[in-house]
Amino acid sequence: MIEIKNIKKTYETPSGKVEALKETSLNINKGDIYGIIGYSGAGKSTLIRCINLLEIPDGGEVIIKDVKLTSLREKELRKSREKIGMIFQHFNLMKSRTVAENIAYPLKGKGLNKKDIDTRVEELLSLVDLKDKKNSYPSQLSGGQKQRVAIARALANNPEVLLCDEATSALDPKTTKSILGLLKKINKMLNLTIVLITHEMQVIKEICNRVAVMDNGYVVEKGEITNIFSNPKENITKDFIATVLNEEKEAEIAREEDFENVYKLSYVGGKTREAIISKVSRDFQVDISILYGNIEKIQDTILGNLLVKVEGESSNTLKALEFIRKEGIKVEVIKDDRYSKLYSA
Ligand SMILES: Nc1ncnc2c1ncn2[C@@H]1O[C@H](COP(=O)(O)OP(=O)(O)OP(=O)(O)O)[C@@H](O)[C@H]1O
Numbered sequence: 001m002i003e004i005k006n007i008k009k010t011y012e013t014p015s016g017k018v019e020a021l022k023e024t025s026l027n028i029n030k031g032d033i034y035g036i037i038g039y040s041g042a043g044k045s046t047l048i049r050c051i052n053l054l055e056i057p058d059g060g061e062v063i064i065k066d067v068k069l070t071s072l073r074e075k076e077l078r079k080s081r082e083k084i085g086m087i088f089q090h091f092n093l094m095k096s097r098t099v100a101e102n103i104a105y106p107l108k109g110k111g112l113n114k115k116d117i118d119t120r121v122e123e124l125l126s127l128v129d130l131k132d133k134k135n136s137y138p139s140q141l142s143g144g145q146k147q148r149v150a151i152a153r154a155l156a157n158n159p160e161v162l163l164c165d166e167a168t169s170a171l172d173p174k175t176t177k178s179i180l181g182l183l184k185k186i187n188k189m190l191n192l193t194i195v196l197i198t199h200e201m202q203v204i205k206e207i208c209n210r211v212a213v214m215d216n217g218y219v220v221e222k223g224e225i226t227n228i229f230s231n232p233k234e235n236i237t238k239d240f241i242a243t244v245l246n247e248e249k250e251a252e253i254a255r256e257e258d259f260e261n262v263y264k265l266s267y268v269g270g271k272t273r274e275a276i277i278s279k280v281s282r283d284f285q286v287d288i289s290i291l292y293g294n295i296e297k298i299q300d301t302i303l304g305n306l307l308v309k310v311e312g313e314s315s316n317t318l319k320a321l322e323f324i325r326k327e328g329i330k331v332e333v334i335k336d337d338r339y340s341k342l343y344s345a
């Protein structure tokens with residue numbers, strides 16, 4: 001649906017060149033809620049702004065539904081851009097216009113009569129659940145309500161793609177949840193492809209099916225959300241995941257635990273693992289105690305992490321861990337002098 005091929009962007013500033021986006025390629029499928037996460041300055045906004053060519057990349061191609069945007073002339077580009085809505089952190093509403101007028105704005109000059117416009121505005125108001133605020137001004141709305149107006153306005157021309165640049169960063173957690181809920185709803189209802197920038201892994205976890213992690217102008221890791229959460233490769237990805245998986249607590253317990261032979265078992269999927277633990281304990285004559293457990297639901301997939309202590313003959317422990325790994329459970333050594341070379345992830 002969206003193909004980004006080898007685009008890059010360098011800004012010339014008085015103090016020199018800034019390579020905001022190094023050579024980047026991404027494929028986004030129809031119906032994806034694709035998250036882009038990274039720290040401030042990573043290049044996220046530059047990347048998303050290259051998708052609708054608000055920023056013209058220095059090289060490479062942006063192709064949406066087989067149309068090569070990077071080759072279009074100004075007039076054709078304007079037409080194509082109508083199919084790409086965008087919302088921002090600070091909503092960007094017109095202060096002197098009412099909610100209805102803000103939403104109607106992109107419908108002007110399209111050959112629609114007043115009645116058609118009114119009907120469409122009513123539809124959009126009910127979609128974002130703001131019917132009663134129709135005649136209010138932006139200053140009379142809460143942040144969440146302002147973002148709902150911005151979403152309605154972005155959807156006015158029935159776009160196929162919605163770009164969201166930190167759309168929830170100015171909102172409290174509860175309002176963030178309700179806006180994410182609305183994005184999820186329109187994604188399903190309208191089969192709308194959403195590209196969403198954030199610096200919060202919680203947001204990614206909540207609604208995205210795929211994610212790209214950006215660092216210093218590069219996409220350093222990308223993939224399906226459950227794969228990334230269960231098997232992150234880069235340290236920066238691990239750090240982001242730690243913010244939602246309560247790993248600080250886990251590390252604290254591991255540090256406190258005096259004994260040797262503490263391992264972390266991670267698994268994906270809803271299958272219960274207790275049977276495996278008791279089987280291993282029986283078959284290999286080891287005692288396994290659970291020090292800490294955390295089960296997260298990422299979209300519809302269960303991700304489990306167990307911190308366990310294994311006591312027994314060292315050869316049995318080794319065999320037991322090998323068996324667990326063969327069952328598809330990831331085993332990481334947290335504390336183990338003897339086997340750390342064999343098992344460190
Ligand atoms: N118009 C510009 N002129 C010069 N430099 C820019 C411009 N826009 C962005 N940059 C620089 O490019 C780099 C990437 O910026 P970008 O806004 O894409 O980051 P970001 O990941 O969106 O950050 P944030 O989370 O703070 O919004 C930064 O170093 C920034 O200072």
Ligand SMILES: [Mg+2]
Nearest residue numbers: 044045046165
């Ligand atoms: Mg930004």
